[in-house]
Amino acid sequence: xxxxxxxxxxxxxxxxxxxxxxxxxxxxxxxxxxxxxxxxxxxxxxxxxxxxxxxxxxxxxxxxxxxxxxxxxxxxxxxxxxxxxxxxxxxxxxxxxxxxxxxxxxxxxxxxxxxxxxxxxxxxxxxxxxxxxxxxxxxxxxxxxxxxxxxxxxxxxxxxxxxxxxxxxxxxxxxxxxxxxxxxxxxxxxxxxxxxxxxxxxxxxxxxxxxxxxxxxxxxxxxxxxxxxxxxxxxxxxxxxxxxxxxxxxxxxxxxxxxx
Numbered sequence: 001x002x003x004x005x006x007x008x009x010x011x012x013x014x015x016x017x018x019x020x021x022x023x024x025x026x027x028x029x030x031x032x033x034x035x036x037x038x039x040x041x042x043x044x045x046x047x048x049x050x051x052x053x054x055x056x057x058x059x060x061x062x063x064x065x066x067x068x069x070x071x072x073x074x075x076x077x078x079x080x081x082x083x084x085x086x087x088x089x090x091x092x093x094x095x096x097x098x099x100x101x102x103x104x105x106x107x108x109x110x111x112x113x114x115x116x117x118x119x120x121x122x123x124x125x126x127x128x129x130x131x132x133x134x135x136x137x138x139x140x141x142x143x144x145x146x147x148x149x150x151x152x153x154x155x156x157x158x159x160x161x162x163x164x165x166x167x168x169x170x171x172x173x174x175x176x177x178x179x180x181x182x183x184x185x186x187x188x189x190x191x192x193x194x195x196x197x198x199x200x201x202x203x204x205x206x207x208x209x210x211x212x213x214x215x216x217x218x219x220x221x222x223x224x225x226x227x228x229x230x231x232x233x234x235x236x237x238x239x240x241x242x243x244x245x246x247x248x249x250x251x252x253x254x255x256x257x258x259x260x
Contacts, residue, residue, distance in 0.1 A: 016247045017170035017209040023058045024049065025168055025244040026252075029220075029229035030064065030096065030213040033071025033122060037239035038080060041254035045241060046086075048252060053088045061089055062166055064213040065096025065175035065193075069119025070234040075126040078155050095162035096175040096214070097193040098123075103159055106151075109144035127151060164192055171244060172208035176215075177226065180204045199226075211242065220251055 019025055026045050031038050045061070052059050067081065068074035085091055098119065105111040105120070112120060112134075121131050129146045133139045165184075166173040172184055177199030179191045184207055191199075196215055205225050216232030220240050231253070233239040241252040 018247050019169040019171065019244045021246065023060065023168065023245070024052045025060045025062060025171070027062045027064060027173060027211050027227075027229055027242040027244065029231055029240045029242075030066035030216070030233065031071070031077055031239060032066055032069055032098075032119065032234040033074040033077055033126065034233040034237075034239060035071075035073035035076040035080060037233050037237065037254045038077055041239050041241055041252065042080075044252050044254055048243065049089075059089050060092060060168065062092045062168075062173050062211075063094060064173060064211065064229060065094045065162070066098045066213060066230075067093075067096070068102065068123045069098045070122060071119075072122060073126055074123040075155070078158060082154055082158060092166050092173075093158070093162050094166060094173060094175055095164055095193065099159050099162055100193055105144065106148065106156075109140040112140045112143060164189055167208065168244075170208055171211050172206070173211045175213055177212050178206050178210055180206065184208060211244075222249065 026049075028041065049059050063081070067077050081091070081093065101111060101115050101120065102123065105115055116134070121134070124131050124143060124147055127147060127150045129143055129150060131143065133142050136142065164174070172178070174192050176191070176193050177195045178184060178187050179195060180198060180202040181204065200215060203225065210226040212226060212228055213230035215228060216230045216235065217228060218231065218236060220231060220242065221228040227242060227249070229240050229242045231238045231240040237255055239254045243250045243252060
């Protein structure tokens with residue numbers, strides 16, 4: 001059953017954003033090591049896309065970043081994303097601030113001092129790193145060396161090759177958001193990966209409708225100038241996908257099974 005999203009303003013934007021004819025876009029929110037929800041969401045997307053495949057539509061899956069950290073199965077999530085894709089689907093992987101932090105840690109072990117506070121330990125553990133040495137004198141360096149040895153080469157290439165942004169029709173896809181008042185082609189990567197309040201509190205139109213994650217909410221948000229697809233999967237058990245086709249916007253959600 002399709003679930004339709006309505007603007008929180010109760011009104012359409014001055015110009016209705018549109019995806020070009022013959023295309024359907026699925027935009028997936030922050031995964032954060034939640035492999036079970038990702039697998040369920042992928043199945044829901046495949047079921048949903050059958051009519052698009054039958055009509056030879058172009059189907060694009062855009063992931064807005066933050067595949068790792070916080071949840072228990074970061075390595076499993078990357079293994080899943082590196083798997084075989086149906087020929088009808090074009091996946092696009094964007095970089096989140098958590099992937100940028102992982103790459104920074106590979107260059108500077110001291111990054112772990114901050115990274116461990118927002119999910120880095122969970123990611124390292126998922127790769128088999130012995131994080132028990134964290135408090136030792138050279139714990140950061142020891143963990144960095146372990147991680148370099150255990151990190152598969154295809155995972156490293158995945159992290160290194162992530163795109164920063166994507167654009168389709170009237171939509172601009174990015175992890176965190178954009179700096180208001182700065183043209184989209186002049187944005188700084190630090191803002192694209194980390195910005196929060198200045199972007200979230202702005203009612204300015206940025207030239208495109210911005211589809212983003214990074215700032216978890218219990219429900220996806222639709223505003224005239226932006227759409228937030230991060231529903232905090234590691235906290236809520238709910239991973240969200242926004243579906244865009246023509247002028248239509250709707251939502252597919254995968255929720256964690258809860259034992260009663």
